[in-house]
Amino acid sequence: MKKFLKGILAATMVCTMTAALAGCGSDEKDKLVMATNAAFPPYEFYEGDTIVGIDAEIAAAIAEKLGMDFAIEDMEFDAIIPAVTSGKASMGMAGMTVTAERLENVDFSDTYATGVQVIIVKEGSSIQTVDDLLADGASHVVGVQTGTTGDIFTTGDIEEAGLGTVERFNKGADAVLALTQGKVDCVVIDNEPAKQFVSANEGLTILDTEYAVEDYAICFAKDSELTEKVNGALQELIADGTVQAIIDKYISAE
Ligand code: ARG
Numbered sequence: 022m023k024k025f026l027k028g029i030l031a032a033t034m035v036c037t038m039t040a041a042l043a044g045c046g047s048d049e050k051d052k053l054v055m056a057t058n059a060a061f062p063p064y065e066f067y068e069g070d071t072i073v074g075i076d077a078e079i080a081a082a083i084a085e086k087l088g089m090d091f092a093i094e095d096m097e098f099d100a101i102i103p104a105v106t107s108g109k110a111s112m113g114m115a116g117m118t119v120t121a122e123r124l125e126n127v128d129f130s131d132t133y134a135t136g137v138q139v140i141i142v143k144e145g146s147s148i149q150t151v152d153d154l155l156a157d158g159a160s161h162v163v164g165v166q167t168g169t170t171g172d173i174f175t176t177g178d179i180e181e182a183g184l185g186t187v188e189r190f191n192k193g194a195d196a197v198l199a200l201t202q203g204k205v206d207c208v209v210i211d212n213e214p215a216k217q218f219v220s221a222n223e224g225l226t227i228l229d230t231e232y233a234v235e236d237y238a239i240c241f242a243k244d245s246e247l248t249e250k251v252n253g254a255l256q257e258l259i260a261d262g263t264v265q266a267i268i269d270k271y272i273s274a275e
Contacts (some may be wrong), residue, residue, distance in 0.1 A: 031214070049162070055077075055112055056095060056096060056100075056105055057072070057095060061098075062074065062113060065093075070096060078270075083255060086257065086258065087250055087254055097167070097191055097224040100170030101128055101240075102240065111245075111247055117155075119132065127240040128240065131256065132238045133255060133259065133264055138210070139232060140209055140232060141218065143203075147207070155178060161184070162187075163179055163186070163205060163207055164188045165210065169210070172233060187208075193208070194218060195231060197218040201224070209232055215273060
């Protein structure tokens with residue numbers, strides 16, 4: 022028994038010593054774990070079994086710069102902030118908009134992209150502008166992805182204002198499917214995924230008027246020491262053109 026314990030102790034010590042030098046088991050490098058919702062092209066989506074996209078590539082470049090291992094955890098969008106605040110993930114990166122409400126629970130990096138909430142309708146819809154949604158006496162069914170700013174804004178502006186109802190879906194693509202099936206009258210979602218969903222479905226169009234313009238950033242647990250490190254790496258990747266090159270790879274310039 023004693024011998025056995027000693028053996029464990031020795032193994033642990035070797036492991037600890039080695040860890041300091043070259044690594045031991047899976048703790049060899051700190052790991053940057055990015056929580057995301059990989060149903061949001063071109064920022065994060067599946068290509069086969071792999072999650073790719075603008076956020077995935079920027080985050081991988083940040084991890085490389087910081088000499089950290091990198092992993093992506095895919096989850097529902099509204100699970101990302103809880104994963105970050107509970108320490109299950111090091112950061113959340115998901116085309117996530119900086120909002121005052123979210124800032125009460127997390128810190129954000131500098132912004133690395135702009136998002137626009139747009140409205141997708143069926144071609145020929147009676148909804149032609151944002152104002153049609155917000156007009157006195159309006160009564161529409163609006164599809165959104167749960168927990169997104171599209172959800173938050175329309176819940177306030179439309180549902181709580183008595184101008185219609187909001188149908189919440191786990192994925193933006195499911196909201197768009199409901200639109201093609203006539204179950205919702207429009208979908209409020211970020212412009213880049215909107216473009217992809219519209220080009221993948223016949224008979225849909227994006228209204229010219231914008232619902233809201235927002236900043237995307239990476240979120241962290243409050244007062245995390247990672248915020249400054251990641252932000253520094255992000256700044257370098259913005260300055261040397263890496264971030265723009267990644268964006269250009271996924272979004273063709275208009
Ligand atoms: N920009 C919106 C927000 O922050 C939507 C983001 C959705 N992202 C995703 N990966 N599903 O609420």
